[in-house]
Amino acid sequence: MKSKQVTCIICPKGCQINVKMNGNEIVSIENYDCKRGLEYAKNEVLDPRRILTTTLKLSSGRVLPVRTKDPIPKKYLKKAMFELKDVVITPPIKVGDVVAKDVVGTGIDVIATGNAK
Amino acid sequence: MITKELVVIGGGPAGLAAAIEAKKQGIKDVILVERDVRLGGILPQCIHNGFGLHVFKEELTGPEYADRFVKELEEMGIEVMLDTMVIELTQDKQIIAVNRDKGLMHIQAKAVILTMGCRERTRGAINIPGFRPSGIFTAGTAQRFVNIEGYMPGKEIVILGSGDIGLIMARRFTLEGAKVKCVAEIMPYSNGLTRNVVQCLEDYDIPLLLSHTVVDIHGKDRVEGVTIAEVDKNFQPIHSTEKYISCDTLLLSVGLIPENELSKMADIKIDNITSGPVVNQRMETSIPGIFACGNVVHVHDLVDFVTMESQLAGRGAVDYLKDKIPSKKHITVSPGPGIGYVVPQLIDAEKILDGKQNFFMRSKKPMEKARLFIESDKGQIRTRILQHIKPSEMINIELKKEELVNKDIKSLRFFLQEEGATDEK
Protein backbone atom coordinates (compact mmCIF):
# COMPACT_ATOMS: atom_id res chain seq x y z
CA MET A 1 0.00 0.00 0.00
CA LYS A 2 1.23 3.49 -0.90
CA SER A 3 0.32 6.74 0.72
CA LYS A 4 0.21 10.08 -1.06
CA GLN A 5 0.10 13.58 0.35
CA VAL A 6 -2.13 16.05 -1.50
CA THR A 7 -2.26 19.77 -0.66
CA CYS A 8 -5.80 20.95 -1.28
CA ILE A 9 -5.92 24.25 -3.21
CA ILE A 10 -9.67 24.79 -3.20
CA CYS A 11 -9.57 27.21 -0.26
CA PRO A 12 -6.75 29.06 1.54
CA LYS A 13 -6.70 26.55 4.41
CA GLY A 14 -4.54 24.22 2.30
CA CYS A 15 -5.38 20.90 4.04
CA GLN A 16 -2.68 18.27 3.76
CA ILE A 17 -4.86 15.39 2.68
CA ASN A 18 -3.57 11.86 3.03
CA VAL A 19 -4.58 9.32 0.40
CA LYS A 20 -3.81 5.62 0.79
CA MET A 21 -3.61 3.70 -2.47
CA ASN A 22 -3.50 0.06 -3.38
CA GLY A 23 -2.21 0.05 -6.94
CA ASN A 24 -4.62 2.30 -8.78
CA GLU A 25 -7.37 2.04 -6.22
CA ILE A 26 -8.03 4.44 -3.40
CA VAL A 27 -8.20 2.68 -0.06
CA SER A 28 -8.76 5.68 2.18
CA ILE A 29 -8.68 9.47 2.20
CA GLU A 30 -7.96 11.26 5.45
CA ASN A 31 -7.35 14.73 6.85
CA TYR A 32 -9.68 16.76 4.69
CA ASP A 33 -11.85 19.40 6.31
CA CYS A 34 -14.67 19.42 3.82
CA LYS A 35 -16.24 17.54 0.92
CA ARG A 36 -14.66 19.77 -1.71
CA GLY A 37 -11.27 18.59 -0.52
CA LEU A 38 -12.33 14.96 -0.82
CA GLU A 39 -13.33 15.46 -4.46
CA TYR A 40 -10.12 17.37 -5.18
CA ALA A 41 -7.88 14.73 -3.60
CA LYS A 42 -9.63 11.97 -5.57
CA ASN A 43 -8.95 13.73 -8.88
CA GLU A 44 -5.42 14.63 -7.90
CA VAL A 45 -4.42 11.00 -7.36
CA LEU A 46 -6.50 9.36 -10.08
CA ASP A 47 -6.24 11.87 -12.93
CA PRO A 48 -4.35 15.07 -12.11
CA ARG A 49 -4.73 17.63 -14.90
CA ARG A 50 -3.39 21.12 -15.58
CA ILE A 51 -3.87 23.79 -18.18
CA LEU A 52 -0.52 24.23 -19.94
CA THR A 53 0.39 27.83 -20.71
CA THR A 54 3.45 28.67 -22.78
CA THR A 55 4.58 30.68 -25.80
CA LEU A 56 5.13 29.69 -29.45
CA LYS A 57 7.53 31.28 -31.90
CA LEU A 58 6.12 33.78 -34.36
CA SER A 59 7.47 33.86 -37.89
CA SER A 60 7.70 37.62 -37.45
CA GLY A 61 10.05 37.20 -34.47
CA ARG A 62 9.12 37.35 -30.77
CA VAL A 63 6.57 34.96 -29.30
CA LEU A 64 2.82 34.37 -28.98
CA PRO A 65 1.21 33.33 -25.67
CA VAL A 66 -0.89 30.14 -25.92
CA ARG A 67 -2.63 27.57 -23.70
CA THR A 68 -4.28 24.19 -23.94
CA LYS A 69 -8.01 24.69 -24.38
CA ASP A 70 -8.74 22.32 -21.48
CA PRO A 71 -6.57 20.83 -18.76
CA ILE A 72 -4.31 17.98 -19.94
CA PRO A 73 -2.92 15.13 -17.80
CA LYS A 74 -0.12 16.45 -15.62
CA LYS A 75 2.24 13.73 -16.77
CA TYR A 76 2.07 15.06 -20.35
CA LEU A 77 3.07 18.64 -19.55
CA LYS A 78 6.74 18.17 -20.46
CA LYS A 79 5.92 16.04 -23.47
CA ALA A 80 3.58 18.73 -24.72
CA MET A 81 6.29 21.36 -24.27
CA PHE A 82 8.61 19.20 -26.35
CA GLU A 83 6.01 18.72 -29.06
CA LEU A 84 5.38 22.48 -29.25
CA LYS A 85 9.05 23.42 -29.19
CA ASP A 86 9.51 23.86 -32.94
CA VAL A 87 6.06 25.07 -33.90
CA VAL A 88 6.21 28.43 -35.68
CA ILE A 89 3.08 30.52 -36.06
CA THR A 90 2.39 32.84 -38.98
CA PRO A 91 0.30 35.92 -38.20
CA PRO A 92 -2.34 37.21 -38.33
CA ILE A 93 -3.66 35.38 -35.32
CA LYS A 94 -6.19 36.38 -32.68
CA VAL A 95 -7.19 35.27 -29.19
CA GLY A 96 -8.96 31.90 -29.32
CA ASP A 97 -7.54 30.70 -32.68
CA VAL A 98 -6.38 27.07 -32.68
CA VAL A 99 -2.61 27.02 -33.21
CA ALA A 100 -1.87 23.29 -32.67
CA LYS A 101 -4.25 20.34 -32.76
CA ASP A 102 -4.50 17.31 -30.49
CA VAL A 103 -1.47 17.86 -28.29
CA VAL A 104 0.27 14.58 -27.20
CA GLY A 105 -2.70 12.65 -28.54
CA THR A 106 -4.97 13.97 -25.79
CA GLY A 107 -7.52 15.27 -28.30
CA ILE A 108 -7.06 18.70 -26.74
CA ASP A 109 -6.09 21.68 -28.91
CA VAL A 110 -3.75 24.56 -28.18
CA ILE A 111 -5.24 28.04 -28.62
CA ALA A 112 -3.76 31.52 -28.86
CA THR A 113 -4.23 33.76 -25.82
CA GLY A 114 -2.79 36.83 -27.50
CA ASN A 115 -3.11 38.63 -30.83
CA ALA A 116 -0.43 38.99 -33.52
CA LYS A 117 -0.83 41.16 -36.60
CA MET B 1 -3.37 73.24 -24.73
CA ILE B 2 -5.74 70.32 -25.27
CA THR B 3 -8.76 70.12 -22.95
CA LYS B 4 -10.38 66.87 -21.87
CA GLU B 5 -13.14 65.98 -19.49
CA LEU B 6 -11.38 62.90 -18.16
CA VAL B 7 -7.79 61.73 -18.55
CA VAL B 8 -6.85 58.21 -17.41
CA ILE B 9 -3.11 57.75 -16.85
CA GLY B 10 -1.99 54.12 -17.37
CA GLY B 11 -3.54 51.45 -19.62
CA GLY B 12 -3.38 48.36 -17.40
CA PRO B 13 -6.48 46.55 -16.14
CA ALA B 14 -7.18 49.47 -13.77
CA GLY B 15 -7.06 52.14 -16.47
CA LEU B 16 -9.06 50.06 -18.92
CA ALA B 17 -11.89 49.35 -16.47
CA ALA B 18 -12.01 52.94 -15.21
CA ALA B 19 -12.14 54.45 -18.72
CA ILE B 20 -14.81 52.00 -19.89
CA GLU B 21 -16.99 52.60 -16.83
CA ALA B 22 -16.73 56.40 -17.10
CA LYS B 23 -17.74 56.28 -20.77
CA LYS B 24 -20.63 53.91 -20.01
CA GLN B 25 -21.90 56.36 -17.41
CA GLY B 26 -22.03 59.13 -19.99
CA ILE B 27 -18.67 60.90 -20.08
CA LYS B 28 -17.93 61.34 -23.78
CA ASP B 29 -14.58 63.07 -23.72
CA VAL B 30 -12.30 60.41 -22.21
CA ILE B 31 -8.68 59.76 -23.14
CA LEU B 32 -6.41 56.97 -21.94
CA VAL B 33 -2.66 57.60 -21.95
CA GLU B 34 -0.23 54.65 -21.86
CA ARG B 35 3.55 54.77 -22.03
CA ASP B 36 3.94 51.26 -23.49
CA VAL B 37 3.25 50.40 -27.15
CA ARG B 38 0.26 48.27 -26.18
CA LEU B 39 -2.54 48.19 -23.61
CA GLY B 40 -2.96 45.71 -20.76
CA GLY B 41 -0.30 46.86 -18.30
CA ILE B 42 1.48 43.92 -16.75
CA LEU B 43 -1.10 41.37 -17.97
CA PRO B 44 0.34 40.54 -21.44
CA GLN B 45 3.38 39.03 -19.73
CA CYS B 46 1.33 37.04 -17.19
CA ILE B 47 0.59 34.20 -19.64
CA HIS B 48 -0.50 31.71 -16.94
CA ASN B 49 -4.12 30.99 -16.11
CA GLY B 50 -5.97 32.08 -12.98
CA PHE B 51 -7.40 35.47 -13.93
CA GLY B 52 -11.07 36.39 -14.05
CA LEU B 53 -12.68 33.83 -11.74
CA HIS B 54 -14.65 36.59 -9.98
CA VAL B 55 -15.33 38.97 -12.87
CA PHE B 56 -15.99 36.49 -15.71
CA LYS B 57 -16.62 33.29 -13.70
CA GLU B 58 -14.07 31.52 -15.85
CA GLU B 59 -10.36 30.97 -15.68
CA LEU B 60 -8.45 33.08 -18.18
CA THR B 61 -4.79 33.88 -18.76
CA GLY B 62 -3.49 37.44 -18.30
CA PRO B 63 -3.44 38.30 -22.03
CA GLU B 64 -6.98 36.95 -22.49
CA TYR B 65 -8.25 38.94 -19.51
CA ALA B 66 -6.70 42.12 -20.94
CA ASP B 67 -8.01 41.36 -24.44
CA ARG B 68 -11.64 41.39 -23.26
CA PHE B 69 -11.27 44.92 -21.91
CA VAL B 70 -9.19 46.17 -24.82
CA LYS B 71 -11.90 44.95 -27.24
CA GLU B 72 -14.64 46.65 -25.24
CA LEU B 73 -12.61 49.86 -25.12
CA GLU B 74 -12.14 49.80 -28.89
CA GLU B 75 -15.81 49.03 -29.54
CA MET B 76 -16.79 52.00 -27.41
CA GLY B 77 -14.47 54.23 -29.37
CA ILE B 78 -12.51 55.48 -26.39
CA GLU B 79 -9.53 57.58 -27.45
CA VAL B 80 -6.15 56.03 -26.61
CA MET B 81 -2.66 57.49 -26.84
CA LEU B 82 0.00 54.76 -26.81
CA ASP B 83 3.75 55.12 -26.47
CA THR B 84 3.04 58.29 -24.53
CA MET B 85 4.36 58.99 -21.08
CA VAL B 86 2.84 61.40 -18.63
CA ILE B 87 5.71 63.28 -17.03
CA GLU B 88 3.92 65.93 -15.03
CA LEU B 89 0.69 66.38 -13.14
CA THR B 90 -0.39 69.45 -11.18
CA GLN B 91 -3.04 70.05 -8.53
CA ASP B 92 -5.07 71.96 -11.12
CA LYS B 93 -5.17 68.81 -13.28
CA GLN B 94 -2.75 70.05 -15.89
CA ILE B 95 -0.90 67.19 -17.49
CA ILE B 96 2.26 67.16 -19.53
CA ALA B 97 2.67 64.08 -21.71
CA VAL B 98 5.38 63.29 -24.21
CA ASN B 99 5.69 61.03 -27.26
CA ARG B 100 7.84 60.77 -30.35
CA ASP B 101 5.37 62.13 -32.90
CA LYS B 102 3.94 65.05 -31.03
CA GLY B 103 6.67 65.90 -28.55
CA LEU B 104 5.38 67.65 -25.45
CA MET B 105 1.62 67.93 -25.02
CA HIS B 106 -0.20 70.05 -22.46
CA ILE B 107 -3.57 68.68 -21.45
CA GLN B 108 -6.05 70.41 -19.15
CA ALA B 109 -8.36 67.81 -17.59
CA LYS B 110 -11.52 68.33 -15.57
CA ALA B 111 -10.98 65.01 -13.82
CA VAL B 112 -8.05 62.57 -13.73
CA ILE B 113 -7.82 58.87 -12.83
CA LEU B 114 -4.38 57.61 -11.82
CA THR B 115 -3.73 53.97 -12.77
CA MET B 116 0.05 53.77 -13.06
CA GLY B 117 0.31 50.38 -11.34
CA CYS B 118 3.40 49.39 -9.41
CA ARG B 119 6.97 48.36 -10.00
CA GLU B 120 9.15 45.70 -8.47
CA ARG B 121 11.44 46.12 -5.54
CA THR B 122 15.01 45.68 -6.73
CA ARG B 123 18.10 44.25 -5.19
CA GLY B 124 19.16 47.56 -3.67
CA ALA B 125 15.96 47.66 -1.69
CA ILE B 126 16.92 44.54 0.24
CA ASN B 127 20.69 44.89 0.43
CA ILE B 128 22.53 41.72 -0.41
CA PRO B 129 26.33 42.05 -0.26
CA GLY B 130 28.59 40.92 -3.11
CA PHE B 131 29.51 42.15 -6.59
CA ARG B 132 26.92 43.13 -9.13
CA PRO B 133 27.42 40.50 -11.81
CA SER B 134 24.96 40.03 -14.64
CA GLY B 135 22.38 37.33 -14.05
CA ILE B 136 20.37 39.08 -11.34
CA PHE B 137 16.84 39.92 -12.41
CA THR B 138 13.60 40.84 -10.77
CA ALA B 139 11.04 38.12 -11.40
CA GLY B 140 8.87 40.47 -13.45
CA THR B 141 11.75 41.44 -15.72
CA ALA B 142 12.54 37.77 -16.30
CA GLN B 143 8.84 37.19 -16.99
CA ARG B 144 8.93 39.86 -19.65
CA PHE B 145 12.08 38.43 -21.26
CA VAL B 146 10.65 34.91 -21.50
CA ASN B 147 7.00 35.62 -22.27
CA ILE B 148 7.23 38.71 -24.49
CA GLU B 149 10.73 38.84 -25.98
CA GLY B 150 11.02 35.04 -26.11
CA TYR B 151 14.44 34.45 -24.65
CA MET B 152 15.70 32.72 -21.52
CA PRO B 153 17.82 34.70 -19.07
CA GLY B 154 19.55 31.61 -17.59
CA LYS B 155 19.81 27.85 -17.14
CA GLU B 156 20.30 27.27 -13.42
CA ILE B 157 18.17 29.44 -11.26
CA VAL B 158 17.74 30.35 -7.61
CA ILE B 159 14.74 32.45 -6.64
CA LEU B 160 14.75 34.74 -3.63
CA GLY B 161 11.30 35.48 -2.27
CA SER B 162 8.14 33.43 -2.67
CA GLY B 163 5.91 36.13 -4.13
CA ASP B 164 3.49 34.89 -6.78
CA ILE B 165 5.54 36.17 -9.71
CA GLY B 166 8.58 34.22 -8.46
CA LEU B 167 6.55 31.03 -8.07
CA ILE B 168 4.98 31.39 -11.50
CA MET B 169 8.43 31.93 -13.00
CA ALA B 170 9.82 28.84 -11.24
CA ARG B 171 7.32 26.74 -13.20
CA ARG B 172 7.83 28.65 -16.41
CA PHE B 173 11.61 28.21 -16.31
CA THR B 174 11.28 24.51 -15.50
CA LEU B 175 8.92 23.90 -18.42
CA GLU B 176 11.34 25.73 -20.71
CA GLY B 177 14.06 23.32 -19.66
CA ALA B 178 15.97 25.31 -17.04
CA LYS B 179 16.78 23.93 -13.60
CA VAL B 180 15.25 25.85 -10.69
CA LYS B 181 17.32 24.84 -7.69
CA CYS B 182 15.21 26.34 -4.94
CA VAL B 183 13.03 29.19 -3.76
CA ALA B 184 14.34 30.84 -0.58
CA GLU B 185 11.83 32.75 1.56
CA ILE B 186 12.91 34.72 4.63
CA MET B 187 9.49 34.50 6.32
CA PRO B 188 8.36 31.27 8.00
CA TYR B 189 5.45 31.09 5.53
CA SER B 190 5.04 31.56 1.79
CA ASN B 191 4.16 34.98 0.44
CA GLY B 192 2.35 33.51 -2.54
CA LEU B 193 -1.04 31.87 -2.95
CA THR B 194 -1.22 28.21 -1.85
CA ARG B 195 -2.40 27.35 -5.32
CA ASN B 196 0.85 28.65 -6.76
CA VAL B 197 3.00 26.84 -4.20
CA VAL B 198 1.31 23.57 -5.19
CA GLN B 199 1.07 24.00 -8.95
CA CYS B 200 4.36 25.79 -9.51
CA LEU B 201 6.70 24.20 -6.96
CA GLU B 202 5.30 20.91 -5.65
CA ASP B 203 4.27 19.78 -9.14
CA TYR B 204 7.91 20.04 -10.23
CA ASP B 205 9.62 19.04 -6.97
CA ILE B 206 11.19 22.47 -6.52
CA PRO B 207 12.19 22.95 -2.87
CA LEU B 208 10.69 25.90 -0.99
CA LEU B 209 13.11 26.84 1.80
CA LEU B 210 11.19 28.83 4.41
CA SER B 211 13.09 31.03 6.91
CA HIS B 212 16.00 31.15 4.45
CA THR B 213 17.68 34.00 2.66
CA VAL B 214 20.54 34.71 0.25
CA VAL B 215 23.52 36.05 2.20
CA ASP B 216 26.08 36.27 -0.61
CA ILE B 217 26.22 36.36 -4.39
CA HIS B 218 29.29 34.87 -6.09
CA GLY B 219 30.78 35.68 -9.50
CA LYS B 220 32.22 38.84 -10.98
CA ASP B 221 30.93 39.09 -14.54
CA ARG B 222 28.16 36.54 -14.33
CA VAL B 223 26.49 34.98 -11.29
CA GLU B 224 28.26 31.69 -10.45
CA GLY B 225 26.41 30.81 -7.29
CA VAL B 226 24.80 32.09 -4.11
CA THR B 227 25.20 31.34 -0.44
CA ILE B 228 21.96 30.80 1.38
CA ALA B 229 21.39 30.49 5.12
CA GLU B 230 18.59 29.87 7.53
CA VAL B 231 17.47 32.90 9.55
CA ASP B 232 16.54 33.14 13.22
CA LYS B 233 13.42 34.74 14.69
CA ASN B 234 14.84 38.21 14.11
CA PHE B 235 15.59 37.40 10.47
CA GLN B 236 19.34 37.30 11.18
CA PRO B 237 21.22 34.65 9.15
CA ILE B 238 22.54 31.70 11.21
CA HIS B 239 26.10 31.30 9.91
CA SER B 240 26.42 27.62 10.74
CA THR B 241 23.60 26.90 8.27
CA GLU B 242 25.28 28.56 5.28
CA LYS B 243 25.17 26.57 2.07
CA TYR B 244 26.62 27.24 -1.38
CA ILE B 245 24.38 26.68 -4.38
CA SER B 246 25.77 27.01 -7.89
CA CYS B 247 23.56 28.89 -10.35
CA ASP B 248 23.88 31.38 -13.23
CA THR B 249 20.80 33.39 -12.42
CA LEU B 250 19.21 34.87 -9.32
CA LEU B 251 15.61 36.02 -9.51
CA LEU B 252 14.26 38.47 -6.98
CA SER B 253 10.61 38.19 -6.12
CA VAL B 254 10.58 40.41 -3.09
CA GLY B 255 7.52 42.55 -3.56
CA LEU B 256 6.03 45.47 -5.40
CA ILE B 257 5.81 49.20 -4.69
CA PRO B 258 3.09 51.50 -6.08
CA GLU B 259 4.45 53.91 -8.68
CA ASN B 260 3.52 57.34 -7.36
CA GLU B 261 5.97 59.91 -8.73
CA LEU B 262 3.12 61.74 -10.45
CA SER B 263 0.92 61.64 -7.36
CA LYS B 264 3.68 63.16 -5.28
CA MET B 265 4.28 65.86 -7.89
CA ALA B 266 0.65 66.92 -7.50
CA ASP B 267 0.99 66.88 -3.70
CA ILE B 268 -1.52 64.10 -3.33
CA LYS B 269 -1.54 62.70 0.18
CA ILE B 270 0.21 59.30 0.35
CA ASP B 271 -0.50 56.57 2.92
CA ASN B 272 2.80 55.56 4.54
CA ILE B 273 1.87 51.91 4.80
CA THR B 274 0.43 51.25 1.34
CA SER B 275 2.78 53.77 -0.36
CA GLY B 276 -0.30 54.68 -2.44
CA PRO B 277 -2.63 57.68 -2.34
CA VAL B 278 -5.11 58.00 0.51
CA VAL B 279 -8.52 57.50 -1.13
CA ASN B 280 -12.16 57.89 -0.14
CA GLN B 281 -15.33 55.85 -0.77
CA ARG B 282 -15.24 56.66 -4.49
CA MET B 283 -11.47 56.24 -4.91
CA GLU B 284 -10.89 60.01 -4.89
CA THR B 285 -7.51 61.19 -3.63
CA SER B 286 -6.88 64.15 -1.31
CA ILE B 287 -7.32 66.40 -4.37
CA PRO B 288 -10.96 66.62 -5.48
CA GLY B 289 -11.36 65.36 -9.02
CA ILE B 290 -8.18 63.27 -9.03
CA PHE B 291 -8.94 59.59 -8.54
CA ALA B 292 -6.72 56.52 -8.21
CA CYS B 293 -7.27 52.76 -8.44
CA GLY B 294 -5.51 49.43 -8.90
CA ASN B 295 -1.93 48.73 -7.91
CA VAL B 296 -1.05 52.41 -7.71
CA VAL B 297 -3.24 52.55 -4.57
CA HIS B 298 -2.27 49.24 -2.97
CA VAL B 299 -0.75 46.03 -4.30
CA HIS B 300 -3.47 43.56 -5.30
CA ASP B 301 -3.02 39.81 -5.60
CA LEU B 302 -6.09 39.33 -7.79
CA VAL B 303 -6.69 41.38 -10.89
CA ASP B 304 -10.43 40.86 -10.44
CA PHE B 305 -10.42 43.20 -7.45
CA VAL B 306 -8.44 45.74 -9.48
CA THR B 307 -11.25 45.74 -12.02
CA MET B 308 -13.97 46.15 -9.39
CA GLU B 309 -12.14 48.97 -7.65
CA SER B 310 -11.52 50.72 -10.97
CA GLN B 311 -15.16 50.60 -12.02
CA LEU B 312 -15.88 52.37 -8.75
CA ALA B 313 -13.26 55.02 -9.57
CA GLY B 314 -14.81 55.47 -13.02
CA ARG B 315 -18.21 56.08 -11.48
CA GLY B 316 -16.67 58.33 -8.86
CA ALA B 317 -15.15 60.51 -11.57
CA VAL B 318 -18.54 60.72 -13.30
CA ASP B 319 -20.22 61.81 -10.08
CA TYR B 320 -17.57 64.44 -9.56
CA LEU B 321 -17.92 65.76 -13.10
CA LYS B 322 -21.69 65.99 -12.69
CA ASP B 323 -21.93 67.93 -9.43
CA LYS B 324 -18.36 69.04 -8.65
CA ILE B 325 -19.30 68.90 -4.97
CA PRO B 326 -16.33 67.47 -3.10
CA SER B 327 -16.90 64.88 -0.43
CA LYS B 328 -17.08 66.37 3.04
CA LYS B 329 -17.67 65.03 6.55
CA HIS B 330 -15.27 62.15 6.29
CA ILE B 331 -15.08 59.12 8.51
CA THR B 332 -11.41 58.23 8.93
CA VAL B 333 -10.70 54.52 8.58
CA SER B 334 -7.66 52.97 10.24
CA PRO B 335 -6.05 49.58 10.85
CA GLY B 336 -5.98 48.31 14.44
CA PRO B 337 -4.01 45.38 15.92
CA GLY B 338 -3.43 42.51 13.48
CA ILE B 339 -4.29 44.55 10.38
CA GLY B 340 -1.59 46.03 8.14
CA TYR B 341 -3.66 48.53 6.19
CA VAL B 342 -7.22 49.31 5.11
CA VAL B 343 -8.38 50.92 1.84
CA PRO B 344 -10.28 53.25 1.49
CA GLN B 345 -8.92 55.38 4.30
CA LEU B 346 -11.76 57.94 4.22
CA ILE B 347 -15.52 57.57 3.85
CA ASP B 348 -18.22 60.15 3.18
CA ALA B 349 -21.11 57.93 4.22
CA GLU B 350 -23.74 60.06 2.45
CA LYS B 351 -22.04 59.49 -0.88
CA ILE B 352 -21.55 55.73 -0.72
CA LEU B 353 -22.53 54.28 -4.11
CA ASP B 354 -25.10 51.46 -4.49
CA GLY B 355 -25.76 51.36 -0.75
CA LYS B 356 -22.66 49.33 0.02
CA GLN B 357 -18.97 49.92 0.62
CA ASN B 358 -16.10 47.46 0.18
CA PHE B 359 -13.06 47.62 2.42
CA PHE B 360 -9.82 45.91 1.38
CA MET B 361 -7.28 44.99 4.04
CA ARG B 362 -4.37 42.69 4.82
CA SER B 363 -3.54 40.86 8.02
CA LYS B 364 -0.10 41.31 9.56
CA LYS B 365 0.55 37.59 10.02
CA PRO B 366 -1.06 34.25 9.21
CA MET B 367 -3.81 33.13 11.61
CA GLU B 368 -5.80 29.91 11.63
CA LYS B 369 -8.93 31.57 12.95
CA ALA B 370 -9.60 35.09 14.13
CA ARG B 371 -12.43 37.48 14.82
CA LEU B 372 -12.46 40.68 12.81
CA PHE B 373 -13.87 43.64 14.76
CA ILE B 374 -15.33 46.62 12.96
CA GLU B 375 -15.62 49.40 15.49
CA SER B 376 -16.54 53.07 15.26
CA ASP B 377 -16.12 55.87 17.79
CA LYS B 378 -19.85 55.41 18.44
CA GLY B 379 -19.53 51.71 19.18
CA GLN B 380 -19.09 48.33 17.59
CA ILE B 381 -20.59 47.89 14.14
CA ARG B 382 -20.03 44.22 13.51
CA THR B 383 -17.68 41.33 14.09
CA ARG B 384 -16.94 38.45 11.82
CA ILE B 385 -15.08 35.18 12.16
CA LEU B 386 -12.42 34.68 9.52
CA GLN B 387 -10.53 31.46 8.84
CA HIS B 388 -7.11 30.73 7.34
CA ILE B 389 -5.93 34.32 7.18
CA LYS B 390 -2.69 35.09 5.34
CA PRO B 391 -1.02 38.42 4.61
CA SER B 392 -0.74 37.34 0.95
CA GLU B 393 -4.50 36.97 0.56
CA MET B 394 -6.42 40.22 0.73
CA ILE B 395 -9.49 40.41 3.00
CA ASN B 396 -12.56 42.04 1.45
CA ILE B 397 -15.36 43.23 3.77
CA GLU B 398 -18.60 44.81 2.61
CA LEU B 399 -20.50 47.21 4.88
CA LYS B 400 -23.98 48.52 4.16
CA LYS B 401 -24.55 52.23 3.82
CA GLU B 402 -27.11 52.07 6.67
CA GLU B 403 -24.39 50.85 8.99
CA LEU B 404 -22.40 54.05 8.50
CA VAL B 405 -24.75 56.84 7.53
CA ASN B 406 -26.57 59.32 9.86
CA LYS B 407 -24.77 58.13 12.97
CA ASP B 408 -22.32 61.00 13.23
CA ILE B 409 -19.46 58.50 13.07
CA LYS B 410 -16.03 60.13 12.95
CA SER B 411 -13.72 57.14 12.89
CA LEU B 412 -13.77 53.50 11.98
CA ARG B 413 -11.25 50.87 12.95
CA PHE B 414 -10.70 47.29 11.81
CA PHE B 415 -8.77 44.87 13.99
CA LEU B 416 -8.20 41.14 14.35
CA GLN B 417 -8.16 39.02 17.47
CA GLU B 418 -6.90 35.49 17.12
CA GLU B 419 -9.50 33.08 18.47
CA GLY B 420 -8.28 31.55 21.69
CA ALA B 421 -5.69 34.30 22.15
CA THR B 422 -5.93 36.79 25.01
CA ASP B 423 -7.43 40.24 24.66
CA GLU B 424 -4.78 42.50 23.15
CA LYS B 425 -6.95 45.40 22.14
Ligand SMILES: Cc1cc2nc3c(=O)[nH]c(=O)nc-3n(C[C@H](O)[C@H](O)[C@H](O)COP(=O)(O)OP(=O)(O)OC[C@H]3O[C@@H](n4cnc5c(N)ncnc54)[C@H](O)[C@@H]3O)c2cc1C
Ligand atom coordinates in the same frame (compact mmCIF):
# COMPACT_ATOMS: atom_id res chain seq x y z
C1 LIG C 1 5.89 42.33 -12.71
C2 LIG C 1 4.48 41.99 -12.24
C3 LIG C 1 3.98 40.71 -12.45
C4 LIG C 1 2.68 40.37 -12.02
N1 LIG C 1 2.25 39.08 -12.17
C5 LIG C 1 1.01 38.74 -11.71
C6 LIG C 1 0.56 37.42 -11.82
O1 LIG C 1 1.31 36.57 -12.30
N2 LIG C 1 -0.72 37.11 -11.39
C7 LIG C 1 -1.55 38.05 -10.85
O2 LIG C 1 -2.71 37.76 -10.48
N3 LIG C 1 -1.11 39.30 -10.72
C8 LIG C 1 0.14 39.65 -11.13
N4 LIG C 1 0.57 40.94 -10.97
C9 LIG C 1 -0.37 41.85 -10.39
C10 LIG C 1 -1.49 42.19 -11.37
O3 LIG C 1 -1.02 42.13 -12.67
C11 LIG C 1 -2.03 43.50 -10.99
O4 LIG C 1 -2.98 43.28 -9.98
C12 LIG C 1 -2.66 44.32 -12.09
O5 LIG C 1 -1.97 44.24 -13.32
C13 LIG C 1 -2.70 45.75 -11.64
O6 LIG C 1 -3.27 46.54 -12.63
P1 LIG C 1 -2.94 48.05 -12.76
O7 LIG C 1 -3.68 48.51 -13.95
O8 LIG C 1 -3.19 48.72 -11.46
O9 LIG C 1 -1.36 48.13 -13.01
P2 LIG C 1 -0.44 47.66 -14.23
O10 LIG C 1 -0.93 46.41 -14.84
O11 LIG C 1 0.94 47.69 -13.72
O12 LIG C 1 -0.63 48.83 -15.32
C14 LIG C 1 -0.13 50.13 -15.13
C15 LIG C 1 0.09 50.77 -16.49
O13 LIG C 1 0.37 52.15 -16.34
C16 LIG C 1 1.37 52.52 -17.25
N5 LIG C 1 2.05 53.72 -16.75
C17 LIG C 1 2.72 53.87 -15.57
N6 LIG C 1 3.20 55.12 -15.43
C18 LIG C 1 2.80 55.79 -16.55
C19 LIG C 1 2.98 57.15 -16.99
N7 LIG C 1 3.67 58.03 -16.25
N8 LIG C 1 2.46 57.50 -18.18
C20 LIG C 1 1.75 56.60 -18.94
N9 LIG C 1 1.55 55.33 -18.56
C21 LIG C 1 2.06 54.92 -17.38
C22 LIG C 1 2.26 51.31 -17.31
O14 LIG C 1 3.03 51.28 -18.49
C23 LIG C 1 1.25 50.17 -17.24
O15 LIG C 1 0.82 49.77 -18.51
C24 LIG C 1 1.86 41.32 -11.39
C25 LIG C 1 2.37 42.62 -11.21
C26 LIG C 1 3.67 42.97 -11.62
C27 LIG C 1 4.18 44.38 -11.39
Ligand code: SF4
Ligand atom coordinates in the same frame (compact mmCIF):
# COMPACT_ATOMS: atom_id res chain seq x y z
S1 SF4 D 1 -10.32 20.24 2.22
FE1 SF4 D 1 -11.88 21.83 2.33
S2 SF4 D 1 -11.17 23.09 4.03
FE2 SF4 D 1 -9.41 21.86 3.42
S3 SF4 D 1 -8.33 23.14 1.95
FE3 SF4 D 1 -9.70 21.85 0.79
S4 SF4 D 1 -11.51 23.10 0.50
FE4 SF4 D 1 -10.36 24.02 2.17
